Amino acid sequence: MDLGKIPNDKKLNLCKMYFRVGFAFLPFAWAVNAIWFFNEAFRKQPPYEEQKQIRKYVICSAIGALIWGIVLTSWVVVFQIKRSSWGEFADSISFIIPLGEP
Template identity: 45%
Template sequence: MDTECTAVTSHSSRSRRQVPEVRIHQNPHCPLENRIDQNQERRPPPNWRTNMKADEKLNICRKYYIAGFFLLPIFWLVNFLWHYREAYQEEQFEEQTQIKNYVFKSGVGFLIWAVALTFWIVYFQTQRYYHDWDYLTFNFPTGSP
């Protein structure tokens, strides 16, 4: 495997007075450790959590909490997952109590939505023949009850 991942050099055609041109070809399927650019510094991508101020985090958390009330509970889930660390695992800071409040309410709101939606789906699917609710759907299942 190591012989396949080494760089291969090829010389282009040279005339009498020209310096030969060397091209380096690399296998794109080789692991990154075996590539030539080992000396380059590899940095992780910038993390938005460390680059943002606490008041900006609070503003985003509040906006996601409010967006959940517009029948978009996925915003509550994202808000809970993104800001849980700042709310409950980071060192104390001034805006942390407000972020905790929004994160907790977002988590509870998403759970209520998830339970209500699950209940409705189960109820609708099990009772649609009894109440003749097939006209409410866009797809018409075939078969008997």
């Protein structure tokens, strides 16, 4: 979709919708929102009335996606390192149980 063809008020509504969808544990929506609306929020000239609100949603979406990325990466690292020592609990939360160390 070309954002240049959409009126500014609809851009704001779309940006707001992606931001709200991210709260449903969908950090990918926040990442898409931050990337897709970055130029509208920070580079679009001349400035327009809705741009300040779009900038707020883009910044919050980028921060939310970054925090989720850090949390998910931390969980994966901890789980991979500690899985064998967690025993039966780790097996019960694993989708695939790797062969090897008991």
